[in-house]
Amino acid sequence: MVSFQRIDGYVLTPQGFIRGFIEQENGRITRIEGEPVSESQVRHDTVALPIVLPGFIDVHVHGGGGHDTMEGGEAALQMSKLHVRHGTTSLLATTMTAPLEDIRNAIAALAPVCRERAKNGARVLGVHLEGPYISPAKLGAQPDFAKPASLDEIHALHALAPIRLITLAPELPGTLELIAQLRAEGFQVQIGHTAGTYEDGVAALQQGAGGFTHLFNAMTGLHHREPGMVGAALAHARYAEIIPDLLHVHPGAIRVAMRSIPCMFCVTDSTAAAGMPDGDYKLGSHTVTKCMGGVRLPDGTLAGSTLTMDQALRNLVGMGLEIEDASRRVSTFAAEYMGLSDRGQLAVGAWADLVVMDRALQLQRVVVEGEEIDLA
Template sequence: MSEHNILTPTGWVRGRLLLRDGRVAAIDGQPCDPQSNDLPYLLPGFIDLHVHGGGGSDIMEGAAAFATIARTHVRFGTTSLLATTMTAPKEELTQVLAALGEYVRQPRSDGARVLGVHLEGPYINPGKLGAQPNFAHLGLLEEVDAYMALAPIKVITIAPEVAGHLPLIRTLSERGVRLQIGHTLGSYEEGVAALEAGATSFTHLYNAMSPLHHREPGIVGAALAHARFAELIPDLLHVHPGAIRVALRSIPCLYCVTDSTAAAGMPDGEYKLGSHTVTKCLGGVRLPDGTLAGSTLTMDQALRNLVKIGLPLAEASQRLSQFPADYLGLQARGRLQPGSWADAVTLDRNLNLIGVMVEGEHLEL
């Protein structure tokens, strides 16, 4: 590789990556201040833990959609992702998860690596659906076990205030599943109880959850007071920059997701989001009643947005790569160091994406 400003876990290095078998063998270079030269940046590839679709395709459409979504997001620097489902009838979820399980087991082709599944519902509060279809119901361990036999479910969004969900959170967390609090009308106390039971993050912080009030802190208050991890959509439409700053000061490992829909990477128009039809217009995606329904955000734009509101480039990168990897317990992704997967993005000095590498393979943009 040519010389770059390489972001490593210990700081910037001016040099080259040396690769072997899809991994970083060594970094040949010296510590540097990237402002002292005009070389491009080489950052860890972006890891998006909340992807519903892209390129006109929706995860819930099944096997034919998965490759399109993976190819779409890799064009914007996402080198690995979690395929995220919508709340749906059991029969439909069973079909989609079976197809996802088969897809994940296949060799990666020319798109982002699909690490597994984020099950966003159906174990949510029907009073806080947001853009989720109205198929929410009580979570039962037997049902979750059946789903997990079909596909590698890494993350489950759950409303902790629903009777019976705290024991489910405790059991699943002991098995290594990440439980995220979201689509919830829960109180501050119920949020804290969920964290104590083993929940570890919050789904699209601020959105589709009980808000912060000084006498009723709500789920947002529980997150700001106690969370180590939480995901947030930094499209500057779902969350005001001021609220992003509050979360950054409160939650040490706040990480960013797109919550992207089929409309990501596509022109304005109508698209599918699960069983809904949504409209992309004016940079957002909405239901007919105006409710925000996912986003059109891509991870390279998320990086630029974070820098725009004042984050240093190194920190912005960390919240798009290292922290989501840490959340999933992936020590070989989300950072550029010897032994890690060679997942990387190359950016020009204006932070425009000019190259992507997935597991050592350079991909056409």
């Protein structure tokens, strides 16, 4: 394993940028020193030092490099190797709505990948269970196997591999009560694929739901007399996912969400088509087509994305965000949301998860837990 000892450049710390260096030992950051600088200096300094940011964290990713989480086997391993080459240092492998036996098999196959990080791979922190406990009226690209949630089923799946995040539709019978139980047991819960009302959303947040799955997509929209689930998020949420591929959500709507939701963070919702040429790919039991920069079902419905987190960062900066703000939305806020105090920031004692970028925010180096990733 190739490990870095020291990297010099403009290092983004929790207090802002410094011009200095970062050191690590045994996968943990041991030293950060330098002089504070403004972002303007970082952007315009003619020395052209590299920019060092926290590694990206993606809590909603279905696949990549031609592999889909639901395939089991080595799919998640290969997915982690694709996304790490785009700066994602840790992720949640995300399942699809499917017959319970298919979900069980997929999660069982994830267990070894969650236990041990592969060389040249991202850290797979666990599972995001996106379905089957969602609304049949708001499937989006999910197959039609939605069903009411069951605590016993969730426990059984969690025994196979660590489930860290669960998407639920709060309007389904018994779900509100279940949210409080899940939160008490340490699961993070978010609201998504829901036909619920504004009131359903508020009630779910009061029960302990922490955020919203791919905000705006597959949920009831905002109307001034029926605020819907989007209205509940904009009015009350601290955290929410958003897919900033500029296809799923208009940049104007992203700006609205950023003004309303303090810690809105980015996910890719990427599919097997990420990092691959145009063509047909699997998304759970669906066949989807990658073309014109997107992924769609035969009827034209958006079916996940081909987004990578480095492009998500560039898209946010292209919309006018400061690099520091964009970095928080692809790293820090997701770490906070998932209770990861030692990831998503460059600080002494944290894991040495970082990306090194040039002035155009193109990746030069990726480091996961001190290991230098081969980007070839």
